[in-house]
Amino acid sequence: ETLSIIPFHGIQLTTCYHYLPFRLGNNRQFIPYSRIRDVVINETLSCWNVKFYLAIITSSHNHQPALHIAFPVGQYY
Secondary structure, three states, X not given: OEEEEEOOOEEEEEEEEEEOOEEEEEEEEEEEHHXXXXXXXXXXXXXXXXXXXXXXXXXXXXXXXXXXXXXXXEEXX
């Protein structure tokens, strides 16, 4: 997974899917700089697990906030 910061334009999130030795494809998402409100490292609890992930908080045209999960940062048991 890749997070590319393009100054003054935005952030591109790329996820590549592999099944060794084959590359199955990738998914790209571009978030314009004008929609980005904040970038945070967030945590979630699942049973006895604590999972951390990088998230981008954005706003849409009608000013509704949205959360884009870039990729998991780490997992602790």
